[in-house]
Amino acid sequence: MSSEEPLQNPPSEENPEKKLSKKELAKLERQRKRQEAAAAASAAAGVSGVTLETEDPLAANYGDVPLNDLQSKEISGKKWTEVKDLTNELKDQDVVSPQMVKFATSLSRESIVDIEGVISVPTQPITGASQQVEIQVRKLYCVNKAVPALPINIEDAARSDLEIEKALQAGEQLVRVNQDTRLNFRVLDMRTPANQAIFRIQCQVENIFRQFLLSEGFVGIHTPKLIAGSSEGGSAVFRFDYKGTPACLAQSPQLHKQMSICGDFGRVFEVGPVFRAEDSFTHRHLCEFTGLDVEMEIKEHYSEYLRKTLRLTFEEGVQMLKEAGVEIDPLGDLNTESERKLGQLVLEKYGTEFYILHRYPLAVRPFYTMPCHDNPKYSNSFDVFIRLFIITVYVTDSWVLLERYGAPPHGGFGVGLERVVMLFCALNNIRKTSLFPRDPQRITP
Incomplete structure (x- = not known):
């Protein structure tokens, strides 16, 4: 006798002294629990006129699937298609019970489900959906149920x-x-179409950066992020104790890139995390971001590979600002408003939002930047601007290593992946291009 069959000889008033065995008692308890569960599901579903107390011949076609069962079973060879990818081309490619309808209506939004059904094209246009096809559901299983009340819709x-x-x-x-x-609820936020697009674009920007450099003979490297001293010479650094030795998180891979050039790699690049202990709570600064860094030998001059990009010296930029009524220290740095104003002036005069400003004052650049041969007050360094904002910094010529180990003349740059994508997509906040951003006020999730 199976566990699903009723007892053949249940106790009754006619034979009150008959005792039930442990097996029969356990069977009755299971029946009672099934009835209670069915009643609860019926009340939750709220579909009038249907109860779950009767046996459903289609019970195998729906229900909850334990995750460990799902991941442990053998591969079925079925073809799986995301609901969002359904099209008319899937039409007709290989009937539900009231209980199954109840189960479906009890599922909360954002629950993970597996569906088997037939794709059909309705005669009337579908409104409020992304595809003009329907699924005639044959089987429905809940893999993971979301909470009924989500923190964001x-x-x-x-x-x-x-x-x-x-x-x-x-x-x-x-x-x-x-x-x-x-x-705060980034997992849900990432499910929106806009975020899906942003981070897929970001993936391709990184991929194009990597593939182009590999095609030009660059070697990908991985430099340490735990270092003994600051790599940029500034104070914006995360410091900590490293087994009794003062250490910090790398502000850039700059010095190790240069060491790699000194080690005869010729051309190197890295895609990796960069840490800045920024106190600036702005729309374009993060305390951790993904750096796209390049370093290479230079044969003659750091602009020897540039042919088409608009180039302005820092002095020319200062002069343009001065003529527009903006006073700038000729040996100082540009602030955010000055950069924005200069970008507007360049767009008006040259018709481009992409340009290079080079020969920055030496005093505002890191210690490893080489001074210009014709004026030591200025440096062999540059910034690249797109849509009014800076995206890359520094061309260097490491006289420190040249003096010691015979390193060839070299230069490079670093750019933040998140900032590139932010400007490319014309977004108003860099946090929109960081999967889990870290700024002066955020360390979670």
């Missing part, structure tokens, strides 16, 4: 600022999910 998080503003103008109030809330 994906539909709200997916709205653009433009969509919200248009709704306001039309007298409609839409929910706006602020930046901190998005970052």
